[in-house]
Amino acid sequence: MKSPDINNVMEGKEVIKRRLCSKRVLLLLDDVNDASQLDAIMQKREWFGKGSKIIITTQDRGILKVPTLVDGAYELDGMNFNHSLELFSKHAFRRDNPIKQYNSHSDRAAKICGGLPLALEVIGSLLSGKSIEEWDAILKELEKFPQEDVERS
Structure with missing residues (x-):
């Protein structure tokens, strides 16, 4: 089937409505x-x-306040600290827990991420392979931003 030529939102809506109404x-x-x-x-x-x-x-x-579209809403909390630290460690150290000399730094990083999986993965990967001095500098910068800013990213 050839892809339709869609030039604007209205045309796109019509294609969706026509092609998916019975699927x-x-x-x-x-x-x-x-x-x-x-x-x-x-x-x-x-x-x-x-x-x-x-x-x-x-x-x-x-x-989500559109009653004709939404049947229910579920609010998700961030991951608990232990799971956060484990996910962070998998990306920072390629193992389930921090290397001993990085314990306190890893705790700081996990707290900065506020239980957000993507933040834990990104920051863990960012810090992976870096020295403790580099971790200190990066974590110091990250601590300047409140958790709400991380959540909005």
């Missing part, structure tokens, strides 16, 4: 931060076949 789909919309993004993909559940599932991740709960 059961699993639609994952990740990190939606503006209601217009949701509106560009769908306006009515009827655009998708019976039994379709739509999963939306967002940090803005207001986006």
